Amino acid sequence: MSLSHEIDKDVYDITIVGGGPAGLFAAFYSGIRNMKTKLIEASPHLGGQLATLYPDKYIYDVPGYVKIPAQELVKKLEEQALQFNPTVILNEKVIALRRLEEKLIELETTKGLHYSKTVLLATGAGAISMKKLGIPSIERFEGKGVYYSVTNKWAFRGKKVMIVGGGDSAIDWALNLKDIASEVMLAHRRAVFRAQEAKVMEIFHSDVRMLIPYIVKDAHGTEKLETVTLINTETGEEITLEVDALIPQIGYEMDNSLYRSWGLDVDERGVRVNGRMETNIPGVFAAGDIASPIDSIKLNLITIGFSQAIIAVNCAKHYVDPSAPVFPGHTAKLRL
Ligand SMILES: Cc1cc2nc3c(=O)[nH]c(=O)nc-3n(C[C@H](O)[C@H](O)[C@H](O)COP(=O)(O)OP(=O)(O)OC[C@H]3O[C@@H](n4cnc5c(N)ncnc54)[C@H](O)[C@@H]3O)c2cc1C
Numbered sequence: 001m002s003l004s005h006e007i008d009k010d011v012y013d014i015t016i017v018g019g020g021p022a023g024l025f026a027a028f029y030s031g032i033r034n035m036k037t038k039l040i041e042a043s044p045h046l047g048g049q050l051a052t053l054y055p056d057k058y059i060y061d062v063p064g065y066v067k068i069p070a071q072e073l074v075k076k077l078e079e080q081a082l083q084f085n086p087t088v089i090l091n092e093k094v095i096a097l098r099r100l101e102e103k104l105i106e107l108e109t110t111k112g113l114h115y116s117k118t119v120l121l122a123t124g125a126g127a128i129s130m131k132k133l134g135i136p137s138i139e140r141f142e143g144k145g146v147y148y149s150v151t152n153k154w155a156f157r158g159k160k161v162m163i164v165g166g167g168d169s170a171i172d173w174a175l176n177l178k179d180i181a182s183e184v185m186l187a188h189r190r191a192v193f194r195a196q197e198a199k200v201m202e203i204f205h206s207d208v209r210m211l212i213p214y215i216v217k218d219a220h221g222t223e224k225l226e227t228v229t230l231i232n233t234e235t236g237e238e239i240t241l242e243v244d245a246l247i248p249q250i251g252y253e254m255d256n257s258l259y260r261s262w263g264l265d266v267d268e269r270g271v272r273v274n275g276r277m278e279t280n281i282p283g284v285f286a287a288g289d290i291a292s293p294i295d296s297i298k299l300n301l302i303t304i305g306f307s308q309a310i311i312a313v314n315c316a317k318h319y320v321d322p323s324a325p326v327f328p329g330h331t332a333k334l335r336l
Pocket residue numbers: 017018019020021022023040041042043046047048049050053054058059060061092093094095122123124125126127169172287288289290300301302303305
């Protein structure tokens with residue numbers, strides 16, 4: 001890994017912004033395509049959401065692995081990405097993007113300037129934040145019993161945990177914590193879940209206490225969270241339960257104003273891209289959670305980011321060198 005510098009006048013073929021799974025896999029792939037590659041990551045480590053939000057959680061839907069802890073997948077992605085020695089810069093956030101001329105883009109970061117023929121935005125959740133419950137009596141316990149993300153699941157060993165939500169994150173955490181916590185409760189406002197069917201089946205067959213249809217009304221405690229009051233959305237009945245940790249997983253909010261200020265087309269799902277993962281700025285591509293494919297569904301999943309990264313890098317290669325084919329051939333033919 002190189003040290004960061006104030007102005008790197010070297011023009012790279014591709015600069016990948018974001019070192020989550022999409023960015024890491026893109027760095028590997030651009031190596032395969034013999035592109036001079038730089039990766040800029042805002043945080044002190046690589047791995048994106050896997051490293052920061054759920055390092056200990058198992059991932060079950062990456063092909064080839066029945067299950068793999070997130071931090072282990074990050075380790076393997078890093079190993080794969082670094083094979084071609086890309087320049088990797090950590091602790092530097094991209095704050096502006098300017099297209100100076102054909103095949104010359106300037107990236108301004110918190111520490112300096114970088115130049116590249118193409119840019120791949122793989123900034124994922126960088127633009128999103130967890131939705132809050134917005135109830136003052138609950139928010140006052142944030143960090144003292146109320147947690148919007150789980151960075152160390154072992155911190156919940158032996159605790160009474162209540163998770164709120166009916167999507168994949170809520171169900172995932174309930175399943176991941178059920179054998180660690182002394183009790184796991186899942187409060188959801190309705191009987192319909194927006195999560196993978198197999199996981200929903202699993203949770204109903206587990207010892208997770210399902211609180212349906214309930215919403216959170218209030219929280220109580222002195223120094224830290226002690227009890228949570230829920231309301232039954234059908235009957236209005238209120239119940240108060242002893243809880244050591246409340247983990248709301250009720251979705252994300254995306255802030256796209258930064259990307260809009262760079263001149264990118266954005267919508268409420270992210271930066272708009274076509275089928276080649278091109279944004280409206282020539283030479284600028286997007287992949288992973290940040291990408292909002294026009295006229296197509298958007299699935300915020302690791303494997304979707306991988307395949308979008310492949311498309312973006314191959315199209316970037318062809319953009320930099322029109323004589324190079326988009327299709328790279330098969331990696332089995334390459335000497336790594
Ligand atoms: C609790 C939870 C459980 C999940 N479980 C699964 C699962 O089991 N299976 C699955 O497929 N998916 C799962 N997901 C979704 C998955 O984590 C995401 O789809 C995936 O991380 C997206 O990868 P990405 O590379 O696009 O972005 P991210 O992982 O968000 O990485 C983006 C990176 O870009 C960096 N960055 C952002 N802005 C800038 C900037 N301006 N300059 C420099 N760097 C920047 C960030 O620091 C970050 O490291 C889960 C998500 C959550 C929250």
